[in-house]
Amino acid sequence: MTNPNxxxxxPQVLVAGGVVLLLAGSFWGLFKAPGEIFMGDVQRxxxxxxxxxxxxxxxxxxxxxxxxxFLFTNSWKWDNRLEAGMEMGVVLSILLCMQGAIWxxxxxxxxxxxxxxxxxxxVMVFAFGGILALRNAVEDPVKRAVWxxxxxxxxxxxxxxxxxxxxxxxxxxxxxxxPATVSKAFHWPLRINAFGILFLWIxxxxxxxxxxxxxxxxxxxxPLPKAAEAQAxxxxxxxxx
Amino acid sequence: xxxxxxxGWEFVIAAYVVSALILTGYASSVFFRYRSEKARxxxxx
Numbered sequence: 001m002t003n004p005n006x007x008x009x010x011p012q013v014l015v016a017g018g019v020v021l022l023l024a025g026s027f028w029g030l031f032k033a034p035g036e037i038f039m040g041d042v043q044r045x046x047x048x049x050x051x052x053x054x055x056x057x058x059x060x061x062x063x064x065x066x067x068x069x070f071l072f073t074n075s076w077k078w079d080n081r082l083e084a085g086m087e088m089g090v091v092l093s094i095l096l097c098m099q100g101a102i103w104x105x106x107x108x109x110x111x112x113x114x115x116x117x118x119x120x121x122x123v124m125v126f127a128f129g130g131i132l133a134l135r136n137a138v139e140d141p142v143k144r145a146v147w148x149x150x151x152x153x154x155x156x157x158x159x160x161x162x163x164x165x166x167x168x169x170x171x172x173x174x175x176x177x178x179p180a181t182v183s184k185a186f187h188w189p190l191r192i193n194a195f196g197i198l199f200l201w202i203x204x205x206x207x208x209x210x211x212x213x214x215x216x217x218x219x220x221x222x223p224l225p226k227a228a229e230a231q232a233x234x235x236x237x238x239x240x241x
Numbered sequence: 242x243x244x245x246x247x248x249g250w251e252f253v254i255a256a257y258v259v260s261a262l263i264l265t266g267y268a269s270s271v272f273f274r275y276r277s278e279k280a281r282x283x284x285x286x
Contacts, residue, residue: 015268022264026257042249045256052260088267095263102256106249200264204271211271214278 003213011206018200025051025192033189042106046186049099050177051194056092057159059085059201060128064156067149076216077209079145082152083135084208086128088201093125108172116165117173124162127155141219 029047036043063085070078100118101111112118131151138144161168166175175181182190 030253030257038245040246040249042246042252044253048256048260091263091267095260098259098263099256102252102259106246106252197264200268204268207275208271211274211278214282217282 003210006210011203014199014203014206018196018198018203021192021196021199023196025189025196028192029189034185036183036186039107042103045099045103046177046182047189047193049096049103050190051197052092052096052099054194055197055201056089056096057163058198059089059092059205060124060156060159062205063089063128063152064159067152067156070145070149071153076145076213079141079149080209080212080216081205082145082149083132083212084205086132086148086152087208088205090125090128090132092197092201093121093128097121097125113172115172116169117162117171120158120162120165124155124158127158128152131155141216 025047029044033044033047035041063082066078066082066085069075070082097118100121104113105111131148134151135144135148138147163176165171166173177190
């Protein structure tokens with residue numbers, strides 16, 4: 001289990017570092033970087049939108065790794081991290097859709113379009129959001145952990161589809177932003193904000209896993225004393241600690 | 242029509258404000274839940 005009693009301040013430091021980087025990167029993007037040749041100032045939305053997209057996919061990839069690790073190890077720490085990573089990924093994905101809609105209106109003329117990138121992203125939000133709802137609905141911790149791990153692995157199939165959708169299909173959405181496709185003048189604010197959001201979500205996921213661990217400890221009850229533990233029957237599904 | 246998007250600062254500000262609100266709101270909820278779960282665990286609940 002993630003150590004719920006950990007007093008380490010590393011997560012709080014990461015969150016604080018992330019906030020500082022985000023403030024610096026946003027200031028650079030808003031006031032120092034030049035406007036884009038066609039989109040003008042509206043393109044400044046890129047400095048929060050693209051790092052949010054990268055990190056949403058990273059957080060959901062982290063959740064996928066935790067789901068696989070849980071199924072292989074039956075260790076509760078991976079279930080706690082899965083819950084935290086998925087929640088963070090869903091929050092970032094919802095934010096991503098909102099930023100995208102705000103950028104779409106002045107450039108595409110509409111808030112939303114059922115284009116491949118947007119549609120697959122919407123599927124991603126509803127799939128992972130649904131798994132979080134499933135977790136809330138299941139009371140048995142073992143079933144909850146196994147079901148949500150399997151569901152997470154299935155839902156993760158959509159993540160690479162989101163990423164490659166702009167390559168595979170004709171899309172209104174532009175191609176993936178990377179150092180190769182973005183002018184040099186835009187690199188630094190993009191990178192700083194990307195690391196800002198990265199530090200922020202890693203710190204928040206670490207804290208959120210402690211919340212999940214504390215709740216799980218409340219559900220499972222206090223650990224058995226050593227002597228009683230030796231005589232206790234093994235967990236039925238092999239999942240309980 | 243020049244083909245260049247004119248103005249649009251209101252959209253830029255909206256995007257940054259929405260980002261700040263959602264990230265701050267979620268971070269606050271995590272810190273709040275962490276504190277309340279720790280307090281509950283300390284009480285033995």
